[in-house]
Amino acid sequence: MHSHDDSRISLIFVDENATIALAQRLAAQLKPGMVIYLHGDLGAGKTTLVRGVLNALGYTGRVKSPTYTLIEPYHISGLDLRHFDLYRLHDEEEWEAAGFRDEFDGHNIFFIEWPEKAQGLIPQADVEIIFEILTQGRKVEIHANTEMGRQCLEQL
Ligand SMILES: Nc1ncnc2c1ncn2[C@@H]1O[C@H](COP(=O)(O)OP(=O)(O)O)[C@@H](O)[C@H]1O
């Protein structure tokens, strides 16, 4: 299922393989500096998408959810990726103390789970992916908020 305008796509994914297929297409469109927000409840498929992207880029190690470390860095296929899971971020002081601000150097590529926990601290998203759990499968909406995001979306 597929509906389209130039800044939004809505999809229904029947199983995890569909999420991984999207991850593979997204991996081919990543550009330095890109910021991708991942929205959705626990178990919606946010980490599955990031794992799919990393595997598509050739990463063969374990992709674990950065539940306690909040961030996991990856260098693969010439790209520097940062996977954030901010579910357990407490406040701005923790953010500053961890030095996360310095990560946003215009070069690193970000996948950010629970971006609402760092509102005002992180740059706006180029692309936002919103997962909704259905009785079977997931509804997935992809929004582009910037020119970089729109170009990414057009190629998906
Ligand atoms: N499209 C899908 N349909 C059904 N199950 C899915 C789909 N995508 C992922 N899953 C499953 O749902 C779970 C998602 O877990 P995870 O990716 O860790 O979620 P999150 O990071 O959003 O908390 C995994 O068990 C995965 O196999």
Ligand SMILES: [Mg+2]
């Ligand atoms: Mg997760």
